[in-house]
Amino acid sequence: MMNLNNKILITLLNLIFIYFSISSSFAQSNIRPIQMLVGFPPGQATDLIARVLAQQLSKEINRPVIVENKPGQGGSIALGILAKSPADGSVISFSALASYAINPHLYKSVPYDTFRDIAPVALVADIPVVLVANADFKPKTFTEFIAYVKANPDTVMYSSSGNGTVSHLGMQDLKKRAGLEMSHIPYQGSARAMADLVSGQVQVGMDSVSATKQLIDAKKLNILAAASLKRLPMFPDVPTISESGFPGFEVAAWVGVCAPVGTPMTERVRLNQAITKIVNSSEFNEKLKTIGAIPHPSSIEEFTKFIKSEYDRWGIIVKATGASVE
Structure with a gap:
């Protein structure tokens, strides 16, 4: 008959085996949370949409997505952090039009280059x-x-x-x-x-x-x-x-997700597909309505071209109006 010490030893060995099995499983499943950087304070439209998206994206990709507010310089502080973040899919931004396409023309200096440092993932909504x-x-x-x-x-x-x-x-x-x-x-x-x-x-x-x-x-x-x-x-x-009386006049904010340049295309495509599915869902659409936003899904290629066209358009407007911010 097995004595008490042997039983205790076997129990301990089983617990150790279970612990390392679980640890290995977590490591392989890559469940480290994704940081979603938002360049505006809590409660603003960009933040509200980001939180709805993060919640549904977590479920869609089976990985926690945590919103982190990094306000400042019209959203540019968050993109500056994104530009210096690891390009492994662990950090993304949920930013608005101004951050990508206006601030680089408006401020004397922003801590990123829209095209050199930022990799488009998905357009989400128009405001x-x-x-x-x-x-x-x-x-x-x-x-x-x-x-x-x-x-x-x-x-x-x-x-x-x-x-x-x-x-x-x-x-x-x-x-x-x-x-x-x-x-x-x-x-x-x-x-x-x-x-x-x-x-x-x-x-x-x-x-x-x-x-x-x-x-x-x-x-x-x-x-x-x-x-x-x-x-x-x-x-x-x-x-x-x-x-x-002013044909062609258009002002609309929009919001989208980007990653640091160098993030693998496979990861960007995976995120784009998940986000597009969410943006097209009736549940997400209903929540956008309460915020006053309109869904605007896109492919990575479409979003990339859209950012470029908006960058050029707002550059002309900033120059024509003479607006600048120190």
Whole structure:
């Protein structure tokens, strides 16, 4: 009959075997979490979409995806970190238009090169932009707004979510095209900008549907026009700026996933396929609607070409408006 010491020894050996088997299994399954860098604070549209995507991507690839907020320089801090991260699929970014295509033209220096350091993975969504006004502001339509500002130069103030943001440059572009004279009041984020717009500290602003829709629905803001080329499904009766005398005018934020240059194409394709499946799902679409975003799936090749075209387009706008940020 086996004595007690032998039983204890066998039990210990079995436990050691189980431990090393589990450790080996974890190592082989590569379950180390993926870091998803987001260049904006929690609660903004980019962050909200990132968290929905991360949750569903974790399930799709059976690997934890953890959102890490790295705000600063209009999203460029996060891309700077991405550029210096290991190119092994363990770090990705979820960044917006400005980070990829505007900031390199706007700032004297950003800590990355959009094309040398960043490898596109997948476009995810568009975040439409609208022109809104304080509810008590006299002009109630876009045409009335243009006429009022021309008749009252330098009396109207417009808000933005920060220097160099889409909301800033979009208004700068409209000012230049329409020959308007208005004062720019930059804020740190959309929430503060909208608060002062509602209170009447500023009269107008161009910002995302995500930041404005609830205020529009509550009659706290009046929507004057959509900055998209086509009318928005959530505001089908609101004309676009493009159809209201400024053909081709378009301002829209978009968000997508990138990896460090050097990340294996097999890993980028795997992520693209998983993200595209998510973006096309009805569950993800419903969540985007609540944020005010529109799904925009793409292949790696399509996203690569899109970034290049946006980089060139916004470079022209930044130069034409004379905008710059130290």
